[in-house]
Amino acid sequence: MINNILNTGFPPGLIFIIGAIFIPLFKGKWKSALMLMLPILAFMSLMRMPEGSNWMVKFMDYDLILGQVDRLSLPFGYIFTIISFIAVIFALQVEDDIQHVAGFVYAGSALGVTFAGDLFSLYIFWEFMAIGSTFLILARRTKASQSAAFRYIMIHVVGGLFLLAGIILYINETGSMKIVNMSLNSLSTWLIFIGIAVNAAIPPLHPWLKDAYPEATVTGAVFLSAFTTKSAVYVMARTFPGTELLIWLGAFMTILPVFYAEIENDIRRVLGYSLINQVGFMMCGVGIGTQLAINGTVAHAFSHILYKALLFMAAGSVLHVTGKIKCTEIGGLYRTMPLTCMFCLIGAASISAFPLFSGFVSKSMIISAAGDGHLVYIWLMLQFASAGVIAHAGIKVPYFTFFGHDSGIRAKEPPLNMLIAMGIAAFLCIFIGVFPQALYNILPYPVDYIPYTSAHVVGQLQLLMFGIFAFYLLLQSGYYPAEIRAINIDTDWFYRKPLRTLELGIAKILNGLNQSLDQLIVKDFTGYVNRFALEPVSNLTKFILSPIVRKDKYEEVIAPALRNGTSPIGVYAAFAGLFIVVLYVMF
Amino acid sequence: MEEEKGEVSENKTNLFDNPKNVKRLLTVFFTSLLILFMIDFFIHKHGHFEWENWPGFYAVFGFVACVIVIFTAKLLRVFSKRDERYYD
Numbered sequence: 001m002i003n004n005i006l007n008t009g010f011p012p013g014l015i016f017i018i019g020a021i022f023i024p025l026f027k028g029k030w031k032s033a034l035m036l037m038l039p040i041l042a043f044m045s046l047m048r049m050p051e052g053s054n055w056m057v058k059f060m061d062y063d064l065i066l067g068q069v070d071r072l073s074l075p076f077g078y079i080f081t082i083i084s085f086i087a088v089i090f091a092l093q094v095e096d097d098i099q100h101v102a103g104f105v106y107a108g109s110a111l112g113v114t115f116a117g118d119l120f121s122l123y124i125f126w127e128f129m130a131i132g133s134t135f136l137i138l139a140r141r142t143k144a145s146q147s148a149a150f151r152y153i154m155i156h157v158v159g160g161l162f163l164l165a166g167i168i169l170y171i172n173e174t175g176s177m178k179i180v181n182m183s184l185n186s187l188s189t190w191l192i193f194i195g196i197a198v199n200a201a202i203p204p205l206h207p208w209l210k211d212a213y214p215e216a217t218v219t220g221a222v223f224l225s226a227f228t229t230k231s232a233v234y235v236m237a238r239t240f241p242g243t244e245l246l247i248w249l250g251a252f253m254t255i256l257p258v259f260y261a262e263i264e265n266d267i268r269r270v271l272g273y274s275l276i277n278q279v280g281f282m283m284c285g286v287g288i289g290t291q292l293a294i295n296g297t298v299a300h301a302f303s304h305i306l307y308k309a310l311l312f313m314a315a316g317s318v319l320h321v322t323g324k325i326k327c328t329e330i331g332g333l334y335r336t337m338p339l340t341c342m343f344c345l346i347g348a349a350s351i352s353a354f355p356l357f358s359g360f361v362s363k364s365m366i367i368s369a370a371g372d373g374h375l376v377y378i379w380l381m382l383q384f385a386s387a388g389v390i391a392h393a394g395i396k397v398p399y400f401t402f403f404g405h406d407s408g409i410r411a412k413e414p415p416l417n418m419l420i421a422m423g424i425a426a427f428l429c430i431f432i433g434v435f436p437q438a439l440y441n442i443l444p445y446p447v448d449y450i451p452y453t454s455a456h457v458v459g460q461l462q463l464l465m466f467g468i469f470a471f472y473l474l475l476q477s478g479y480y481p482a483e484i485r486a487i488n489i490d491t492d493w494f495y496r497k498p499l500r501t502l503e504l505g506i507a508k509i510l511n512g513l514n515q516s517l518d519q520l521i522v523k524d525f526t527g528y529v530n531r532f533a534l535e536p537v538s539n540l541t542k543f544i545l546s547p548i549v550r551k552d553k554y555e556e557v558i559a560p561a562l563r564n565g566t567s568p569i570g571v572y573a574a575f576a577g578l579f580i581v582v583l584y585v586m587f
Numbered sequence: 588m589e590e591e592k593g594e595v596s597e598n599k600t601n602l603f604d605n606p607k608n609v610k611r612l613l614t615v616f617f618t619s620l621l622i623l624f625m626i627d628f629f630i631h632k633h634g635h636f637e638w639e640n641w642p643g644f645y646a647v648f649g650f651v652a653c654v655i656v657i658f659t660a661k662l663l664r665v666f667s668k669r670d671e672r673y674y675d
Contacts, residue, residue: 262660263667335601371635379635387652403603455632459639462623463649469620470653481661487674488667496674 009048011055011066011115012081013125015041016108023104024097032092035100039085042111046077053117062177065117071444072298076114076234078442079302080107082428083226083309090313090421091219099139103223106132110227114234118177119167122235126163126199130156133228136220137212148215151495155198155208163195182239193240200232201276202249202283203256207492210260210272214325218316221268225275225312226305233282233301242289250284251381253277258388260488263481265326267315267401271308274351274393277385278304284382285366288373291445296365298443303358303432307350310425311397314344317414317422318401324409327483332406337413341402343422350429352394352464353386358429360460361436361451368449383463390467400483537575538562620646 019038026034051074054067069077084107091103109132112125130153137149169188171177182189194205201209213224240246254277261273278300285297317340318333319325334341346357353359363386370379413419432439440447474480532539541562542554549558561567602608627642638644 258656259660259663260667262657263664334603368635374635376636383648384652384655387649388656390649391653391656454630455634455639458623458627458630459632459634459645462627462643462645463652465616465620465623466646466649467653468616470650470657472616474654474657479661480657481664484668485671486668487671488664489669489673490667 008050008054008067009045011112012042012045012077013108013110013112013115014066015045016084016104016111017128020101020104020108023100031100035088035092035104036085038104039081039088042084043078043081046074046081049115059120062118062120064121065178066112066121067115068117068179069115071442072238072294073114073234075298075302075442075444076230077111079230079305080111080114080227083305084223086309086421086425087219087222087226089424090222090316090418092417093415094217094219096139096217098135099217099220102132102135102139103220104132106136106223106227108132110231113231117179119171119179120177122179123160123164123167127160129228129231130160133224136223137216139220140215140217142215145215148212151492152208152212155205159195159198159205161195162191162198166191166193166195179235179238181241184240184243184245193243196232196235196239197249199228200236200279200283201229201253203253203276204491206253206257206276207490209276210257210264210269210490211492213272213275214266214268218320221312221316222309225271225308229275229279230282230301230305233279233286233297236283237286237294237297241286241294243287246283246287247375247378248287250280250282250287251378251385253280253283254385255280255381255388258385258392260490261392262388262396263488265328265483265485265487267325267327267330267397268312268319270392270397271311271315274311274389274397275308277389277393278308278351280385281363281366281382284378285369288366288369288375288378290369290372292365292372292449293369295440295443295445295447295449296362296369299362299365299439300359302439303350303362303429306425306428306432307347307358310343310347310422310429311351311393313418313422313425314340314347315397315401317418318411320414320418321411322409326485327400327404328485330401330407330409331404332402333409333411334402335406336410337402339413339419340422341398343419343426344398344402346426346429348394348398350433352390353460354433354464355452355457355460356430356433358432358439360433361439362432364451364456364460365449387463387467390464391471394464395468395471535562537572540575541571 016038019034019041023031023034049067049069051069051071053065054069055065057064057066084104087103087107091099094100106129109125109128113122113129116122116125134149134153134156137145137152139145166188167177169186170182170192173186173188182192184190184193198205198208209229213221216224236246257273257276257280261270261277264270264273282297282300282304285293285300287293315325318330318337321337322330322333324330350357350359353363367379367382367386370382436451440449471480538559541558545554545558558567562571603612624643624646627646632640634640
């Protein structure tokens, strides 16, 4: 075992999950040290793991593979450990062990999914991920977060069941649990596809994301923004690359959330929609499936995790110090939070894919791959969505938070550790943008893509700057949708309204049935049996005599006689005889 | 009291409370738009599609796309807007 660890490292996911158990045992500085050590240990272990199938465990008749290391899983492993490190720094001041433990279990499970070489261990880690993440929402401890967490776990349990059913059917069909390329040609692969699509938030299965993430804790949302969707992107890239359906779903997925993000009031919900939009680019890349597209997908997942976490951290910082995060309640915060504002702007520039920022070197690979394949409509949709990104994430988020109307709030910068976490993420966003080769070197396939051509830089700058120009003109002329306190219904309406009415209706029917059966059986019937059994002889006599003796006569003469034992012996003898006859007949 | 504090810090750091600074920013912005538009005529391009080589294509595309996004969002709001306590 020791040899094994030295040679092949220890599964990084298990380092997180086992380490999480020890977090509540430590206090103060030691706890912080342990939490910071875990991602470092996991990263070191990751460096030791050789490519191939490591950490095989025998389970019944199957070989479970906990360390499927190759050039597709490694970049996800790197970024998952890096973002865990950043998110932990951001969360250091939180005095709530539940959040820390849940964060590590969640991140560890995402790593487990990434390095799972078989469908069974993939499924186990998949479900652990759902559980860990739910606690990050519950830990906000508000009524809204409790019900959002409930909806969140229900959706993921259902998604998990699709996955499980698909996996069982698949193993039944093929006799193998190995994770390989699949195609949508049987029920089993369709079920697996839907299971992954739920976690990837592919419309119409997307609303859980924008529903739950804004209700999570300040620090929990940073974890959430990184793992569930991106591990689904990874699994999709491993199982369904080149699936044409994904191209269209992905392109649609980039566009739909843009409109919602534009009119959403809660900044973290805007970021949730923008997350769906960005994962759309990745899904499209998986669907295109060429080497350039897969490279682009992985690169974009890598840079996306950093800038999306950065944006969630900036928004979270605002929520942390002001207690507010709605457009209508905040604004003008650059005055007292210049550093947070700057980090938010770096995140916004990265997600908008400005040259010298990370999104520029990764997203363009996917769009380029669409161009290489002469997918005219897809290319137009992706470019349209790119312009949409500048409108909602690039401008709206920083503008309405830090500029715009002055809310009068003069909040201080968040604690130092939060600033450091944002600083690291911001640094990496720019580093990747300036030195894309560092990212390109770890991608699955050799890269001969050059992001910095004059045509690309100028074209992208035009797209973005004239997008901002449009935003500016519409804002000035009053055509821009006003900030208002309202929510917008999305496909979650179907399970939050009619389904809820149905649930209430069914509850009414079933409760009514329950009540009347309770009345009939528990109260009436047993009561009758009880009353009968109290005086069986008297009651039976009454029954038998009922044709000959009138009721009032019976109550007057026979009942007292039976009660006092002054009735003829023969009555008892007759019943004893009857009893024997009954026993004889029955047995 | 708190407002006073706010005003003190405003005088020190608040960049955009001074209309001059806003004007400067806008001047830089409009100039860069102009430069970006002009420079496009002198760049050698070989895009995936023919229209990518048209000068100013991306400028027009970006502008129109953002206008469409914002107006579609406005339209969407007509159907999707509900009271904040709609689901409670």
